[in-house]
Amino acid sequence: MEAREVLEKVKAGEWSVEEAEGYFRRAPFEDLGYAKLDTHRKLRSGFAEVVFCSGKADSHLIQIFERLYREEGEVMGTRASEAQYEKIKAVCPEAVYDPISRIVKAEKPGKERTGRIAVCTAGTADIPVAEEAAQTAEYFGCRVDRIYDVGVSGLHRLLSRLEEIQKANCVVAVAGMEGALASVIGGLVDKPVIAVPTSVGYGANMHGLSALLTMINSCANGIAVVNIDNGYGAGYMAAQINRLAGSRPEE
Numbered sequence: 001m002e003a004r005e006v007l008e009k010v011k012a013g014e015w016s017v018e019e020a021e022g023y024f025r026r027a028p029f030e031d032l033g034y035a036k037l038d039t040h041r042k043l044r045s046g047f048a049e050v051v052f053c054s055g056k057a058d059s060h061l062i063q064i065f066e067r068l069y070r071e072e073g074e075v076m077g078t079r080a081s082e083a084q085y086e087k088i089k090a091v092c093p094e095a096v097y098d099p100i101s102r103i104v105k106a107e108k109p110g111k112e113r114t115g116r117i118a119v120c121t122a123g124t125a126d127i128p129v130a131e132e133a134a135q136t137a138e139y140f141g142c143r144v145d146r147i148y149d150v151g152v153s154g155l156h157r158l159l160s161r162l163e164e165i166q167k168a169n170c171v172v173a174v175a176g177m178e179g180a181l182a183s184v185i186g187g188l189v190d191k192p193v194i195a196v197p198t199s200v201g202y203g204a205n206m207h208g209l210s211a212l213l214t215m216i217n218s219c220a221n222g223i224a225v226v227n228i229d230n231g232y233g234a235g236y237m238a239a240q241i242n243r244l245a246g247s248r249p250e251e
Contacts, residue, residue, distance in 0.1 A: 046243065047140055047236070048072045053080035053104065058087050066091045069106055076105040076139050078132065078232045101131035101231070105139060113143040115242040118168035119235075120158075120185065122151030122175035125200045129231040130174040133196065136235025137172075142242045152180045162188060169245040172234045176200025179211030186220030192241055194234045195225045 006023055009015040015023075048071075051064055061077075065088050068075040077088070085097035085104045094106040119134040121127055127148055134144045147165060150158040158165075158181075165171055166189050174196040175181035182195035195218070197211035204210060208228035215225045226233040 047239070048075075050136075050232070051075065051077035053077040053084050053102075056084075058084070062087055062091055065095075065104075069094075074106055074108045074139075076103060076107075076136070078103055078136075080104040098131065098135065100128050101135050102128070103132060103135050105135075107139065111141060113138060113141055115142055115245060116145060116168045117142050117170055117172065117238045117242050118145045118147055118165045119172045119238075120147045120150055120161075120165065120174065120181065122149075122173075122177065122179075122181040123200065124149050126174045126176055126198050129196055129198045129229050130172070132231025133172045133174065133235035133238065134231075136232050137239045137242070140236070140239040142239050150181070151175065151177075152184055155184070158184065165189060166191075170194060170238050170241040172196060172238050174198060174231070174234075175215075176208060176211050177205060179214040182215050182223055182225075183218040183220045186218060186223045189222075191222070193220075193223045194237050195223050196231060196234045197225070197228050199229055 006015065006020050010017060010020045049068060051061070051068065053061055061084060065075055065077060069092050079102050080097065081102070082097065082099060085095065088095050088104055092106050095104055097104045117137050119130050121130045130148065134146055137144050145164060145168065147161045150161060165185065168191060170192045171185055171189055172194045173182040173185050176198035177200065179197050182193055186193045195215040197208045197215055199208035201208070201211065212225065212228055215223065224237070226237070
């Protein structure tokens with residue numbers, strides 16, 4: 001819960017001053033023994049904690065998901081399997097699952113999405129990582145334009161969507177193989193570009209390492225690079241940039 005929500009509850013007479021004081025005096029995390037949930041993260045950073053599902057014991061994941069949902073009224077998990085989703089759904093029926101991005105989430109109804117982020121991919125094989133970025137940004141309240149399969153092997157495809165891309169507050173460029181898409185976009189827009197190398201490619205791609213090195217060594221300006229296949233990190237950073245541009249009128 002955000003500080004403003006607490007204050008609004010006091011103003012509306014739903015909470016007493018003592019209840020609000022007790023809320024703010026609580027420890028900044030909830031200790032579950034095996035995990036410490038960062039319940040004050042939204043107060044500090046504006047975005048609540050997200051659950052990385054892969055590798056977690058089922059009992060731990062279910063309890064973490066349920067506690068965060070109860071605390072925030074919504075929760076998102078990344079890198080979840082369908083089997084994990086079925087277990088989560090048993091305790092959180094509102095949860096939905098996307099097998100492409102592997103995101104499981106339960107959101108507040110009627111969430112407003114503002115600003116504009118463009119998420120672009122070089123090919124269709126990059127879409128799972130791009131969807132992780134796009135859905136992360138949407139979960140954090142951003143409007144997202146998906147512009148897929150516009151890689152440099154057919155530059156006319158990218159140029160046909162350039163006007164739309166240039167309207168975004170920031171661009172997420174997702175590419176495997178040689179990872180050239182970020183450099184091309186970086187030379188065509190006046191907004192930050194977040195480059196996401198993917199592990200898509202043949203042997204010399206080295207599971208995304210060649211794309212990562214290409215993006216890091218880009219001669220285009222305004223490009224930041226996240227880790228290989230890190231769609232979540234790109235979506236989060238894009239949401240922060242979009243929030244900073246919040247006063248900019250939508251076009």
